[in-house]
Amino acid sequence: MVNFDVYKIREDFPILKSKVNDYPLVFLDNGATSQKPRRVIDGIKYFYENINANPMRSIHHLAEKATEAYVDAREKIAKFINASPEEIVFVRNTTEAINLVSFALPFKRGERVATTYLEHHSNILPWLKLKENGLGVDFVDVDENFDLDMDYYKEMPAETKLVTVAHESNVTGTINDVKKICSLAHSSDTLCLVDAAQSAPHMKIDVNDMGADFLAFSGHKMLGPLGIGVLYINKNVAPKLRTFMTGGEMIKSVKINKVEYADMPSFFEAGTQNVEGAYGLGLAIDYLNGVGLNNIESYEKGLMAHLYQSSKTIKDIDIYSGRSKKNGAIFAFNLKKLHPHDIAYLLDKKGIAIRSGFHCAQPFIEDKLHLEGAARASMYFYNTKEEMDAFVNGLKEIQVEYG
Ligand SMILES: Cc1ncc(COP(=O)(O)O)c(C=O)c1O
Structure with missing residues (x-):
């Protein structure tokens, strides 16, 4: 049971109101660093x-x-x-x-x-x-x-x-x-x-x-x-x-x-x-x-369930996250026809911030995934289901436009 209103929470984070390339910012690079509430x-x-x-x-x-x-x-x-x-x-x-x-x-x-x-x-x-x-x-x-x-x-x-x-x-x-x-x-x-x-x-x-x-x-x-x-x-x-x-x-x-x-x-x-x-x-x-770590964990579980469900509609995608017994709010993937840096660059044009590359984990990416890099969206409790949809739609669009 999640006990907070994400839209109210977002009001506390001034940067989340930003526009990037004329799109509302969708910040999905929280694994790298999080945004800060006004209180901080x-x-x-x-x-x-x-x-x-x-x-x-x-x-x-x-x-x-x-x-x-x-x-x-x-x-x-x-x-x-x-x-x-x-x-x-x-x-x-x-x-x-x-x-x-x-x-x-x-x-x-x-x-x-x-x-x-x-x-x-x-x-x-x-x-x-x-x-x-x-x-x-x-x-x-x-x-x-x-x-x-x-x-x-x-x-x-x-x-x-x-x-x-x-x-x-x-x-x-x-x-x-x-x-x-x-x-x-x-x-x-x-x-x-x-x-x-x-x-x-x-x-x-x-x-x-x-x-x-x-x-x-x-x-x-x-x-x-x-x-x-x-x-x-x-x-x-x-x-x-x-x-x-x-x-x-x-x-x-x-x-x-x-x-x-x-x-x-x-x-x-x-x-x-x-x-x-x-x-x-x-x-x-x-x-x-104040928000409650248990609330954060439950909320993010729901958000990830929504993302995994809607990611099933994306063609030609390899997903590396979500396979373990327990998983956090990280979605690592590649689109078959695009380089991870191109995915990140093209999503940024739509205001969506993700990370691409080795993620400072080169031995894992090279020796275990056998890849030159991966794209990664990492979520936090201020992200919304609408943002998950914007991300999934963004991936589909860039596949049509550039794939
Ligand atoms: C699992 C893990 N360990 C360590 C670090 C290093 O954190 P910092 O750059 O803040 O030292 C990171 C940063 O992404 C990380 O994800």
Whole structure:
């Protein structure tokens, strides 16, 4: 049961009123970044007009306000995923979060990381970089429906120190059973990192229930500003980690021959923090909570059902999403006679924004789909059934005009 009026919701997003090439904008590139509600846009202006100062340092009035804004945002985010504030590290984005883990986890020679074929480059490259220093890197395979080979996790090499997996694939929308993966990892004393970049915006996440040791997501994909992201680090794992970046605010005491580092989460937040970003993300979370993650998930299910139904009327289409046990609001496809970049270009002429190419998942697209690229429409809760129809009709029209 969905408990919101999408047309009312859309009123909160000024950019959705835009026209592109004389057509109303149909924004279906939400997997890349989401649009922002007025509450976040106005909040950022409010921040600079009323709060701005360097937090956690000075004791003057504004510095106190900036500190409070930063601390409050961290609390909201902790609550959002059922964590404690000291488990929430602010980073720039998911990419930085995963890189941080790759630097902070002390790997020994011969140890291994298991990533998967479904990953975004940001959950592949940090591990391939460490491979240069002797880390073993395994890629968990997928079956013909793009579900992960769960047997792998039952019989992992004993040297596997970390399994790292996307909660939701940014290409196929496959939703992986990360709770099961984390539980299997833990049963062989292996840590578990979950890339929630595509899931956190769309569904309720409870890190305790999931059992992740690390969870990464980006604020900009969930109504927040660019340049702010989150890395959750389980409090039992944090003491095992080394510093990532060093500098101001991540220390208790600095002497020429002895440094004492700050506790979590400051330990990983060297330098002046992105308070504006954290504040904006806090407002985005207020907005998401107001709509309700369960509402968002149900609404998007209905939207996708509508899209899959109407996509049956499109000829010469290959669809790569929607085949797994659980799928998100992502529709990846190709039209047989058009290159994915041409599809994106021609749809843009009709005001419809989608993405095309490798989607930062070249190993999956090339080795598993055997393609040079794919087109992808990615939805959010402010998209409507009418927009799904405009998208499907747009595809049919470009097939007639250019196919
Ligand atoms: C699954 C997944 N992981 C990681 C990322 C990287 O996110 P960011 O560019 O915000 O670091 C993305 C971005 O699309 C993604 O979809």
